[in-house]
Amino acid sequence: MASLTMYPDDEHLTGSARFAFNLYMITAVLLVVVFMLVGLTMRMSQTGWVGVPPKFFYQLLSMHGAGMVGTMVLATTAVMWFFLRKYVRLHLWAFVTNYVMFMAGALCIIFAVFIGGYAALWTFLYPLPTHGMGMWSPHASALFMLGYLLIGVGELIFYLDAAAGIIKVHGNLGRALGLQWLFGGDINPDHPKTVVASTSMIIANSLGILAGAVVLVMSLINIFFPQVAIDALFAKTLIYWFGHMYINAAIYMGVIAIYELLSRYTGKPYPLSRVFLWGWAATTVLVIIVFPHHLLMDYAEPHWFLTLGQFASWGSGFPVVVVTVYGALTNLWRSNIRWTMPPRLMILALFGWVAGGFGAILDGTIRINLVMHNTQWVPGHFHFYLLLGVLAMALSLMYHEVGRRTNGPPNSGSDRVGFPVYVIGGLIFVFAFLAGGHASVPRRMAEHLQAWTFTDKLGSIGAMLVVLAMLYFAIRITAGLLRSSRSGGADVGAADAAG
Amino acid sequence: MTVSSRWQSWRGPALWCVLVLPPVRGALESSIMLHMLVQIPLLAVAGWWLSPLLPKHLTDTLPAWNRSGISGIVLVSVVALFWMLPRSMDAALEVPWVEVAKFASVPLLMGLPLAISWPSAGFVVRGVYLVEVVATAFRMGWLYLISPQRLCSNYLLGDQQGLGKAMLAIGAAICLLLAWKLMWGHIDADGVRRR
Numbered sequence: 001m002a003s004l005t006m007y008p009d010d011e012h013l014t015g016s017a018r019f020a021f022n023l024y025m026i027t028a029v030l031l032v033v034v035f036m037l038v039g040l041t042m043r044m045s046q047t048g049w050v051g052v053p054p055k056f057f058y059q060l061l062s063m064h065g066a067g068m069v070g071t072m073v074l075a076t077t078a079v080m081w082f083f084l085r086k087y088v089r090l091h092l093w094a095f096v097t098n099y100v101m102f103m104a105g106a107l108c109i110i111f112a113v114f115i116g117g118y119a120a121l122w123t124f125l126y127p128l129p130t131h132g133m134g135m136w137s138p139h140a141s142a143l144f145m146l147g148y149l150l151i152g153v154g155e156l157i158f159y160l161d162a163a164a165g166i167i168k169v170h171g172n173l174g175r176a177l178g179l180q181w182l183f184g185g186d187i188n189p190d191h192p193k194t195v196v197a198s199t200s201m202i203i204a205n206s207l208g209i210l211a212g213a214v215v216l217v218m219s220l221i222n223i224f225f226p227q228v229a230i231d232a233l234f235a236k237t238l239i240y241w242f243g244h245m246y247i248n249a250a251i252y253m254g255v256i257a258i259y260e261l262l263s264r265y266t267g268k269p270y271p272l273s274r275v276f277l278w279g280w281a282a283t284t285v286l287v288i289i290v291f292p293h294h295l296l297m298d299y300a301e302p303h304w305f306l307t308l309g310q311f312a313s314w315g316s317g318f319p320v321v322v323v324t325v326y327g328a329l330t331n332l333w334r335s336n337i338r339w340t341m342p343p344r345l346m347i348l349a350l351f352g353w354v355a356g357g358f359g360a361i362l363d364g365t366i367r368i369n370l371v372m373h374n375t376q377w378v379p380g381h382f383h384f385y386l387l388l389g390v391l392a393m394a395l396s397l398m399y400h401e402v403g404r405r406t407n408g409p410p411n412s413g414s415d416r417v418g419f420p421v422y423v424i425g426g427l428i429f430v431f432a433f434l435a436g437g438h439a440s441v442p443r444r445m446a447e448h449l450q451a452w453t454f455t456d457k458l459g460s461i462g463a464m465l466v467v468l469a470m471l472y473f474a475i476r477i478t479a480g481l482l483r484s485s486r487s488g489g490a491d492v493g494a495a496d497a498a499g
Numbered sequence: 500m501t502v503s504s505r506w507q508s509w510r511g512p513a514l515w516c517v518l519v520l521p522p523v524r525g526a527l528e529s530s531i532m533l534h535m536l537v538q539i540p541l542l543a544v545a546g547w548w549l550s551p552l553l554p555k556h557l558t559d560t561l562p563a564w565n566r567s568g569i570s571g572i573v574l575v576s577v578v579a580l581f582w583m584l585p586r587s588m589d590a591a592l593e594v595p596w597v598e599v600a601k602f603a604s605v606p607l608l609m610g611l612p613l614a615i616s617w618p619s620a621g622f623v624v625r626g627v628y629l630v631e632v633v634a635t636a637f638r639m640g641w642l643y644l645i646s647p648q649r650l651c652s653n654y655l656l657g658d659q660q661g662l663g664k665a666m667l668a669i670g671a672a673i674c675l676l677l678a679w680k681l682m683w684g685h686i687d688a689d690g691v692r693r694r
Contacts, residue, residue, distance in 0.1 A: 173682050
């Protein structure tokens with residue numbers, strides 16, 4: 001069971017571990033700000049407020065997509081590492097290797113986009129990367145894909161180290177998931193939720209990375225030997241298995257912060273239950289097979305495959321969302337919580353995850369997808385759960401750690417202003433996308449018709465507010481994490497968690 | 500030395516001698532599937548079984564150059580990469596010295612280094628290697644299956660496509676086996692021998 005002590009000793013970071021954690025989190029918040037500015041530039045270009053040439057727009061779109069997905073996973077990997085290391089032995093070299101490979105991969109992607117002119121988007125759908133029409137060379141595409149390979153291998157090394165640690169303690173991954181308690185038996189109340197969630201993602205995302213390793217190398221072979229033509233639909237299938245699983249892992253790794261931290265702020269235990277284990281077991285399976293919902297418009301796919309995507313979409317996030325939200329709300333009920341930044345961000349994250357998730361479930365329904373898939377509904381729903389869900393989860397841990405190094409949970413006047421600016425800006429931003437989708441405004445278009453620009457302008461204003469708030473968060477978190485720990489402050493109890 | 504340990508020492512050379520016999524060699528090189536999926540793996544097994552014959556001073560010296568088995572596994576991967584190329588298999592059938600190189604390099608530079616490196620490789624090194632084996636099986640299977648022309652001039656297109664399907668099946672089988680073992684099996688993640 002997660003500790004109720006606000007800053008337990010076994011989470012205290014020292015030396016290289018502290019350096020590595022700071023590196024992850026500071027890199028993540030800075031990259032988020034940079035990629036948000038890229039996103040804002042694109043949104044403003046659609047309104048006509050700034051002039052961005054279409055070719056450069058698609059380069060920015062490729063950078064924004066790949067960069068944000070990678071950064072979300074980078075931050076939530078640090079969340080998983082931070083808590084999992086309390087329960088199993090993790091090697092710092094694996095955590096650092098992942099960071100180094102991520103940065104090497106990121107450099108490849110940045111060079112491919114801004115030097116090589118790559119603009120075939122983060123999904124590198126075959127055969128577009130090899131058809132740059134003079135705007136980019138196949139070698140730029142190859143560099144982009146090499147970047148993905150490096151990032152994927154880094155994450156795999158981290159997962160393998162985590163799997164080794166988990167297996168040493170629990171025997172195998174099935175026992176770590178708690179499968180032995182699904183149908184009966186006394187559940188060990190000390191079995192950590194963090195281990196359950198981490199195991200689930202090790203299984204699911206490793207399979208996704210395997211799919212990515214296959215399709216990336218096949219795409220590279222095609223770049224250098226164009227006579228080897230690969231099946232475009234099968235390549236797309238593998239790409240979405242990899243891409244969907246990779247970004248979904250960010251949500252499920254990020255939610256560990258809520259499992260670990262919420263009970264400390266409410267002061268009430270958040271025990272493990274059989275329903276919780278069933279929720280994670282079901283999600284582990286469903287999240288692996290849900291990716292066909294990206295292919296609902298590909299009528300050449302077998303019908304059973306598309307139907308699987310629809311039904312898995314309805315079910316994949318549902319079990320975990322229900323057990324997490326219900327558990328969190330009951331934990332919150334009559335808890336006398338003090339609303340400092342970490343719990344605010346956690347509750348926002350739950351809202352963003354659920355509300356964005358419903359948009360995703362709607363889009364995962366075949367009849368609705370036929371109308372909505374190529375509209376701004378899609379960026380609307382995924383920005384909803386990434387911006388207001390996943391990012392908020394990661395920020396809650398960052399703020400919590402800032403609290404350890406200052407005077408308890410942060411809740412300064414600037415924080416109290418920054419938070420609503422982030423929430424209101426975020427809601428305006430995502431609802432502008434969703435309204436654009438409702439009005440059938442297409443997504444991924446550099447040039448917009450005059451009739452579409454109302455929601456673009458609204459979205460740009462929302463995005464400006466989000467960027468302002470995030471810029472403040474980034475400075476606050478960077479300064480906070482770089483401060484040395486205050487002495488004797490390791491045990492501020494939940495009751496002392498005042499602002 | 501007991502009969503059992505004597506057999507363990509000599510089973511590698513014995514298997515190699517059987518594989519080099521002209522009728523066996525001819526039979527195993529008659530189809531691309533037997534060549535790639537039976538002869539080359541058996542040569543690697545013969546090399547693996549050579550490890551008890553290594554002189555003591557070598558077994559004492561090598562670990563310094565093969566920390567966590569990484570150098571050995573990289574060597575195995577590079578040599579395997581070469582013998583996965585259709586052109587190499589073609590050359591082995593047509594050029595005698597390439598055939599000799601195959602019979603020497605697969606046991607000595609694949610099987611033997613793997614036998615030396617695997618016990619000292621940790622969970623992460625083994626995991627990365629096995630994931631790469633599965634991914635390579637899928638990639639090669641896919642390539643052999645979709646290639647519009649014969650990649651080896653000595654083998655027919657249908658045989659080549661059969662190899663593609665077999666490699667996809669092997670990749671899937673290894674993947675399922677690993678998943679089953681990790682999910683429900685007994686794994687001694689601490690049992691890695693440190694040298």
